[in-house]
Amino acid sequence: MMNRRYSLPVHFSTYITILIGIVLFTVKNFCSIEGEWGIEDHYLVKPLTGLHLLTTPFLIFFVGSIFHFHIYLKLKHKTKELRPSGYLLIFSFVLMAFSGISIQILMSAEIRETAVTIHNVATFSWIIFYGVHHFNGRKTK
């Protein structure tokens, strides 16, 4: 059983990051504006990107803490089997985090485009797996 002290920050940072991510994705891809020199990104894209980059380290930190206090302990003592949604969460999170970092550091536009696609797909999977894991966990309590 997971302690509420550890789970609440993870849930909070996850849902905040998901919310900002979804709004950013929508505004970036569907809400361009006619600027003074042509079509450009919506004026919310820049602050939302900044907010996304600010909240994500918190998510990574709290997921790290849950790995330490929840996943690692389960694996070490073999007290309880990891749920399939848990495995999928670990896989999609690693993919999401690394593709996200790649977008910020890669030089090649082609590879960066691929990283963006991987990030979007991994994030979409992460959201679904997270929802399933969270609500199934609540049911079993």
Next chain:
Amino acid sequence: MGILILKKILAIKYIRGGFILLSFYLSSSIYASTVHDNLAKKFPGCIVTESVLFLATEQVSKMNSVHKEKKTSAFYAYYEKKCLDKKTRLFVLSDEVRTLKQFVLFEVLDNRIIFIEVLKFLEPTEYKVQPYWLEKFYSLEDLSKLKTVDGVSGATLTSNSIKYLAWLSLYLNGIIKK
């Protein structure tokens, strides 16, 4: 059962309609003037006329083969500028540097770039290239010489983007001349 499904579909349509309205609201134009108006204001005393260029499939294919990583288009606007007796051609081109765009003005005379200005730079300003580096493009005679221009360390993506846009302006200018 059928009525229930129909109601659900109608509800989705309603939400979609609301979403589109919200998008329109968010996407509403914040500037009343167009690129043409802004260029006319930028060059007072000159006559600036707008034209459009539709590229043929093979011309777009050539662009895609040279710059595979860039998002190309088959439609471009260009502007003829007439100051006293001097006629030049203007291109306002944009490109995504990393995740945000830059807008660059190119003035071309006899298939040679004579003026470049970064009109708008949406990435952090420390990655913006200095005007003295842009002057390196003024001496170029043709498209092949663009590769000889050195990039800017610390602003590699920006300088690559400028090189691509310079190539694009000369390429489009070459097509217009034909």
